[in-house]
Amino acid sequence: MSETLPLSILNNRRMEKWVRFQPDRTVKLAVGKVEIGQAVLIALTQIAAEELDIAIDRFAVISGDTADAPDEGSTSSSQSIEMSGRSVRLITAELRARIVDRLARRLNCSPSDIDVLDGAFLLDDEPTGHDYWNFAGDEDFAADIAGTAKPKDPADYKIVGKPVPRRDLAAKISGAGFIHDIVRPDMLHARILRQPSREAVLTAFDEAAVRRAARGDFRIVRVANFVAFVGDDETVVQRAAVAAPAHAKWDKVRKLTPAHQEAAWYLTQPSDDRFVGDSVPDAIAGEVVSETYSRPFVAHAAMAPSCGLAEYRDGRLQVWSHTQGVYPLRNSLADILGLTREQVTVRHAHGAGCYGHNGADDAAVDASVIAMQIPDRCIRVQWRREEEFGYEPVGTAHMTRIKAVLDAAGKPIDWTCEVWAGSHVQRPVYGGNMLTHEALPSPPPAPKPNDPPEAAGGGGTRNGIPLYDFPAKRIIHHLAMTTPVRTSSLRGLGALPNVFALECFVDELAEKAGMDPVTWRLAHLSDPRARRLIESVAERSGWASRGTGGNGKGLGIAWSRYKNKAAYAAVAVEIEVDREVHVRRAWIAADAGLVINPDGATNQLEGGLVHAISMTLKEQVKLDGAGITSLDWDSYPILRFSEIPEISTELVHAPNEPTLGMGECTFGPTAAAIGNAVKHALGVRIRDMPLTRERIAAAILRG
Amino acid sequence: MSIELTVNGRAVSVSVAADTPLLDVLRNHLDLKGSRYGCGLEQCGSCMVVIDGKADYSCVREISAVAGKRIETVESLASHPLHQAFLDEQAGQCGYCLSGILMSAKALLDRNNSPTRADMVTALDSNLCRCGAHPRIIRAIERAAAALREGARANDLREGARS
Numbered sequence: 001m002s003e004t005l006p007l008s009i010l011n012n013r014r015m016e017k018w019v020r021f022q023p024d025r026t027v028k029l030a031v032g033k034v035e036i037g038q039a040v041l042i043a044l045t046q047i048a049a050e051e052l053d054i055a056i057d058r059f060a061v062i063s064g065d066t067a068d069a070p071d072e073g074s075t076s077s078s079q080s081i082e083m084s085g086r087s088v089r090l091i092t093a094e095l096r097a098r099i100v101d102r103l104a105r106r107l108n109c110s111p112s113d114i115d116v117l118d119g120a121f122l123l124d125d126e127p128t129g130h131d132y133w134n135f136a137g138d139e140d141f142a143a144d145i146a147g148t149a150k151p152k153d154p155a156d157y158k159i160v161g162k163p164v165p166r167r168d169l170a171a172k173i174s175g176a177g178f179i180h181d182i183v184r185p186d187m188l189h190a191r192i193l194r195q196p197s198r199e200a201v202l203t204a205f206d207e208a209a210v211r212r213a214a215r216g217d218f219r220i221v222r223v224a225n226f227v228a229f230v231g232d233d234e235t236v237v238q239r240a241a242v243a244a245p246a247h248a249k250w251d252k253v254r255k256l257t258p259a260h261q262e263a264a265w266y267l268t269q270p271s272d273d274r275f276v277g278d279s280v281p282d283a284i285a286g287e288v289v290s291e292t293y294s295r296p297f298v299a300h301a302a303m304a305p306s307c308g309l310a311e312y313r314d315g316r317l318q319v320w321s322h323t324q325g326v327y328p329l330r331n332s333l334a335d336i337l338g339l340t341r342e343q344v345t346v347r348h349a350h351g352a353g354c355y356g357h358n359g360a361d362d363a364a365v366d367a368s369v370i371a372m373q374i375p376d377r378c379i380r381v382q383w384r385r386e387e388e389f390g391y392e393p394v395g396t397a398h399m400t401r402i403k404a405v406l407d408a409a410g411k412p413i414d415w416t417c418e419v420w421a422g423s424h425v426q427r428p429v430y431g432g433n434m435l436t437h438e439a440l441p442s443p444p445p446a447p448k449p450n451d452p453p454e455a456a457g458g459g460g461t462r463n464g465i466p467l468y469d470f471p472a473k474r475i476i477h478h479l480a481m482t483t484p485v486r487t488s489s490l491r492g493l494g495a496l497p498n499v500f501a502l503e504c505f506v507d508e509l510a511e512k513a514g515m516d517p518v519t520w521r522l523a524h525l526s527d528p529r530a531r532r533l534i535e536s537v538a539e540r541s542g543w544a545s546r547g548t549g550g551n552g553k554g555l556g557i558a559w560s561r562y563k564n565k566a567a568y569a570a571v572a573v574e575i576e577v578d579r580e581v582h583v584r585r586a587w588i589a590a591d592a593g594l595v596i597n598p599d600g601a602t603n604q605l606e607g608g609l610v611h612a613i614s615m616t617l618k619e620q621v622k623l624d625g626a627g628i629t630s631l632d633w634d635s636y637p638i639l640r641f642s643e644i645p646e647i648s649t650e651l652v653h654a655p656n657e658p659t660l661g662m663g664e665c666t667f668g669p670t671a672a673a674i675g676n677a678v679k680h681a682l683g684v685r686i687r688d689m690p691l692t693r694e695r696i697a698a699a700i701l702r703g
Numbered sequence: 704m705s706i707e708l709t710v711n712g713r714a715v716s717v718s719v720a721a722d723t724p725l726l727d728v729l730r731n732h733l734d735l736k737g738s739r740y741g742c743g744l745e746q747c748g749s750c751m752v753v754i755d756g757k758a759d760y761s762c763v764r765e766i767s768a769v770a771g772k773r774i775e776t777v778e779s780l781a782s783h784p785l786h787q788a789f790l791d792e793q794a795g796q797c798g799y800c801l802s803g804i805l806m807s808a809k810a811l812l813d814r815n816n817s818p819t820r821a822d823m824v825t826a827l828d829s830n831l832c833r834c835g836a837h838p839r840i841i842r843a844i845e846r847a848a849a850a851l852r853e854g855a856r857a858n859d860l861r862e863g864a865r866s
């Protein structure tokens with residue numbers, strides 16, 4: 001076989017782990033990827049329904065369950081359809097082939113004579129009396145998955161490529177559907193008093209004062225520096241948790257200042273330096289141009305504070321979590337609690353969209369630590385809003401400096417992207433710590449700096465290498481040894497700050513060369529898929545007549561190919577600037593290869609654009625004292641309904657190209673398009689995000 | 704103490720402390736999980752319900768302050784055109800914000816079944832959505848408004864035919 005099998009299959013070779021025919025003429029499809037609002041489950045179901053030729057409403061999907069679903073690692077980086085989708089396609093195609101081949105032998109015909117209609121087998125268009133449910137048997141599931149069956153030709157697709165509606169929304173708008181809504185027998189509510197920072201020691205705690213404030217019955221569970229309030233009445237434990245910080249004294253608390261909240265802080269820090277790309281030439285003649293751009297720390301800021309449920313019964317721990325990786329969480333829980341992996345089951349339950357590693361896993365650990373202290377009851381931990389903002393891992397601040405050497409014609413002949421950032425991924429599999437673990441009797445050592453290597457898509461280096469036709473390109477990555485607060489995955493990792501830098505810098509080079517930015521891009525870019533998207537947004541946004549600007553109205557363009565190997569997107573934005581930047585209209589063009597569900601895809605593209613506008617214009621985690629001080633929606637504002645632009649989206653139809661992950665592809669281009677539009681509107685460039693009212697005023701003053 | 708109120712057209716009586724937040728009463732005492740906890744600070748709109756015809760936060764509002772009032776939650780919308788419109792438009796990603804948004808929209812459509820885009824934006828500005836589903840949400844409300852107007856017209860015709 002020319003291509004290697006997806007990891008999802010290599011790690012889960014048993015057919016029955018993935019697909020089972022149920023007696024009631026339904027099909028159970030089990031997958032390791034989980035729904036995080038990206039409509040992945042309906043897309044995976046469409047793929048299975050297509051290959052098996054079974055109506056889509058016969059499928060029931062189990063996702064993210066260490067007892068009942070395969071291990072596919074974490075759900076991240078737009079990998080779900082690329083990897084899980086390819087696996088599901090190969091697996092269901094193989095299962096169909098095995099069963100149809102066996103039936104053909106039985107009926108003495110060729111497998112190609114057999115058609116499948118909603119799970120029933122036809123021979124020469126006549127019913128055979130056989131279907132998957134009455135014919136499939138153990139022998140079809142016996143062999144390991146080979147991954148060699150030939151899936152359908154995309155030209156024959158009937159279900160893939162159609163905007164099939166997802167099924168979870170109905171529950172979510174009729175009253176339940178989230179982990180927060182689960183009610184278990186004997187459930188107790190819990191809230192946590194958080195250790196203010198790693199190594200902080202609780203020296204005094206006025207329990208009586210907290211009890212007075214709570215006005216009701218509850219238990220206090222204390223394990224070293226971990227304190228939880230647990231009781232039947234959620235209102236009471238919430239009151240206890242609100243009151244508690246004022247009645248707790250801590251020693252060895254970390255001290256931060258507002259200087260820590262800026263990306264420039266990393267310039268002064270020791271770092272582990274990494275190098276990617278072409279080696280540095282000894283000497284190169286030409287004009288050197290360089291600019292520096294930055295993004296501050298940003299929050300996931302999911303609408304729902306994290307929640308976790310755990311129950312410890314008969315030596316087994318059962319956990320519900322909105323984690324992005326049930327297996328990694330199970331392994332961490334076993335390690336932290338001193339249990340075997342077999343003793344722990346983690347099941348995924350839906351949470352709010354957070355686009356990365358937020359407090360989900362930590363809340364599950366909280367609940368589990370309490371459950372070990374109070375066995376035989378289900379413990380439900382609900383984080384508070386202040387807790388979510390204050391203790392979830394945040395996206396690291398990130399500074400990017402680009403240096404280009406230009407030849408006499410102004411074309412870059414050497415390109416260096418230098419990055420200063422903390423770790424973009426501190427999931428426990430990357431050596432990061434669970435919050436609660438740091439408060440327990442034997443806390444883990446401080447995490448070592450770690451970041452995904454470029455071969456795995458990169459973290460700080462993601463999208464640092466431009467796809468333009470420049471002869472020499474490299475990244476110098478200064479990965480900070482420490483971060484002021486815990487940092488971890490947030491939508492796109494380094495892609496947004498790096499694409500912001502790259503695509504703003506490209507506009508600056510075009511201006512220097514006296515060229516139109518779109519013309520400049522097309523002159524240095526040979527990839528036809530990229531060119532087509534840039535041309536599309538330029539044409540649709542009326543780029544040709546955008547004028548010289550400087551009158552408070554601006555039009556900006558940018559593009560990228562996410563991770564330099566996933567989906568392509570180009571974005572144009574039209575803005576107005578008074579004291580603030582208002583994005584009025586936006587145009588997207590994206591190429592994600594074969595699109596499984598165009599409606600879900602559009603939703604992701606547009607959601608990514610809105611998220612990026614919010615981040616570019618408004619978002620910054622504030623640090624001072626013991627940690628994060630932006631603890632509510634007033635101090636961490638996000639884009640509101642009144643600020644949403646009109647959006648027009650074009651999705652390229654490319655059914656014969658492999659499916660490319662597209663959940664993050666509009667993210668970076670949107671940020672850069674705004675940066676470029678602001679320059680067009682004001683005549684001045686702002687290189688540090690967020691592009692707030694203060695930064696605009698300062699830039700105008702600077703002229 | 705026992706407090707009486709009307710929830711989704713049903714008279715209920717709850718025995719809880721007078722300062723218990725309405726949201727906790729709905730979720731934990733009446734088992735209506737549709738109204739959601741997002742901040743507890745009246746800043747995000749996840750907990751939005753309709754109180755005596757007006758969209759309002761339920762996360763801070765004390766139960767004693769709504770004694771005798773009419774509360775509507777998302778659970779009452781199962782056969783309202785808004786419900787189908789949100790499904791038809793697939794208006795949402797994670798969906799956590801939606802029940803609060805549906806209630807803001809319900810209060811709007813109750814007083815105005817031909818809202819302009821500006822009316823909708825004003826009605827929804829207390830609701831946050833992290834997933835960027837806003838454009839679809841607006842389209843879903845437009846669709847529901849159209850269905851309501853259609854329903855009203857059909858009703859008028861029926862009335863007309865009768866008279």
Ligand code: FES
Nearest residue numbers: 741742747748762
């Ligand atoms: S939960 Fe009430 S406004 Fe956020």
Ligand code: FES
Nearest residue numbers: 796798832833834
């Ligand atoms: S759909 Fe996720 S917060 Fe609105």
